[in-house]
Amino acid sequence: MTRFALKGTPTLIVIDRAGRVRAVVFGQVDDLGLGALFGRLIDEESPSTNEKDL
Numbered sequence: 155m156t157r158f159a160l161k162g163t164p165t166l167i168v169i170d171r172a173g174r175v176r177a178v179v180f181g182q183v184d185d186l187g188l189g190a191l192f193g194r195l196i197d198e199e200s201p202s203t204n205e206k207d208l
Contacts, residue, residue, distance in 0.1 A: 168192075172201040 161180045168177040168191060177191060
């Protein structure tokens with residue numbers, strides 16, 4: 155729990171494709187806000203856009 159500075163449960167941790175922690179939320183999560191965050195993350199380019207990695 156200390157690695158992500160968690161306070162307890164429920165805790166939501168959002169990690170992007172590059173493995174970076176993008177959000178840590180303790181308690182109730184707003185559905186629309188969470189959906190908006192996921193939408194922004196999905197729209198971001200992949201960490202590797204090099205064709206040889208595909």
